[in-house]
Amino acid sequence: AQSVTQPDIHITVSEGASLELRCNYSYGATPYLFWYVQSPGQGLQLLLKYFSGDTLVQGIKGFEAEFKRSQSSFNLRKPSVHWSDAAEYFCAVGARGNEKLTFGTGTRLTIIP
Amino acid sequence: KAGVTQTPRYLIKTRGQQVTLSCSPISGHRSVSWYQQTPGQGLQFLFEYFSETQRNKGNFPGRFSGRQFSNSRSEMNVSTLELGDSALYLCASSPGGLSSYNEQFFGPGTRLTVL
Numbered sequence: 001a002q003s004v005t006q007p008d009i010h011i012t013v014s015e016g017a018s019l020e021l022r023c024n025y026s027y028g029a030t031p032y033l034f035w036y037v038q039s040p041g042q043g044l045q046l047l048l049k050y051f052s053g054d055t056l057v058q059g060i061k062g063f064e065a066e067f068k069r070s071q072s073s074f075n076l077r078k079p080s081v082h083w084s085d086a087a088e089y090f091c092a093v094g095a096r097g098n099e100k101l102t103f104g105t106g107t108r109l110t111i112i113p
Numbered sequence: 114k115a116g117v118t119q120t121p122r123y124l125i126k127t128r129g130q131q132v133t134l135s136c137s138p139i140s141g142h143r144s145v146s147w148y149q150q151t152p153g154q155g156l157q158f159l160f161e162y163f164s165e166t167q168r169n170k171g172n173f174p175g176r177f178s179g180r181q182f183s184n185s186r187s188e189m190n191v192s193t194l195e196l197g198d199s200a201l202y203l204c205a206s207s208p209g210g211l212s213s214y215n216e217q218f219f220g221p222g223t224r225l226t227v228l
Contacts, residue, residue, distance in 0.1 A: 036219075043117075043203055043219040090156065099144050099207055100169045101217060103156040 002027040002093050006104035014112050015083055021076040021107050023091030032094040033074040034101065035065055039087045047089075050074060061085070086111045114140055117206050117220035125226045131192040134223045136204030138185050144168075144209025145187040146217060147179060150201040159202075162187055163209045191225075199227045 003026045013019055025031055032051050036044040048059025055067040065076045074091060088108050092101040118137045126132050138145050146169075147159040158171040162181035179189045185206075191198055201224050205217035 034216075041224075043221045044205075044217075046216065046218070049216060098169065099146050099161045099163070099209060099217065100158045100171070101146075101148075101205075102158070103148075105155045 002031070002095070002102045004091050004093050004102055004104035006089075006091055006107050008107045009105070010108045010110065012110040012112060013081055016080050019076075019078045019081045019085070019109070021089050021091075021109070023074045023076065023104060024072050025074060025091070025093045026072065027093055027095070029095065032096065033065075033067060034092040034094065035059065035063070035074075035076045036090045036092060036103075037061075037087045038090065038106075044090065047076070081109075081111055083111045083113070085109060117204055117218055119202075119204050119220040119223050121223060122221065123224045123226075125228065126194050127228050128194055128196060130194050131190065132194060132225060134189045134191075134202055134204075134225070136187045136189070136206075136220060138187070138204075138206030139218055142206035142208055142218070143185055144207045145181055145185065146205045146207075147187070147189050148203040148205065149173075150203055150222070151199075156203070159189070194227045196227050198225065200225060 005024045034049045035047040038044050047063050050057050050067045088106045090106045091104040094101045120135045144163045146161040150156045161169040165181045176192045181187045201222045203222045204220045
């Protein structure tokens with residue numbers, strides 16, 4: 001069975017500082033990996049995705065993530081956060097031909113001035 | 114293209130009642146998935162419909178059911194509501210073919226409160 005672990009429940013960073021959100025997955029085959037962001041009371045917005053190929057993927061809003069098969073990780077990074085990045089971030093894993101996504105428990109990001 | 118729409122956005126029901134939630138996918142998308150989001154359990158997959166057939170099912174009791182229409186619109190029904198069914202119900206759509214990369218596009222959700 002596939003699973004996703006986001007070890008950090010809550011992270012606080014200063015505006016302008018760099019950010020890294022951790023995600024570890026468990027899946028037997030090559031996973032499809034996603035990062036979603038959710039603002040309060042809203043649905044989920046896709047930030048970026050990894051299917052195959054280049055292990056460093058670029059997403060929207062200046063986010064990037066790196067797939068490391070040896071560490072079963074797919075960490076999300078941003079070089080300089082903005083106050084508008086405050087939200088909850090979810091890592092998810094899926095499989096080809098199967099629409100079911102398994103989500104991590106999420107990391108809540110707080111930005112301080 | 115218009116995004117995924119869900120109606121209603123907010124709903125208040127009492128225990129024992131039933132409720133129907135609606136989801137209209139992105140035009141051309143044939144797969145609709147439903148997720149339940151609660152503070153305690155996080156995001157959990159309910160089921161997925163593709164071309165009017167349930168293709169995947171999560172681990173929820175039979176009180177939770179769904180269907181999909183020929184225009185790909187989907188409804189989710191919860192019967193005999195319990196307090197624990199209070200949650201944000203999210204609908205997601207994707208093209209859904211076997212070669213799909215299952216990139217899901219989510220709607221804003223329906224907030225269900227059971228009193």
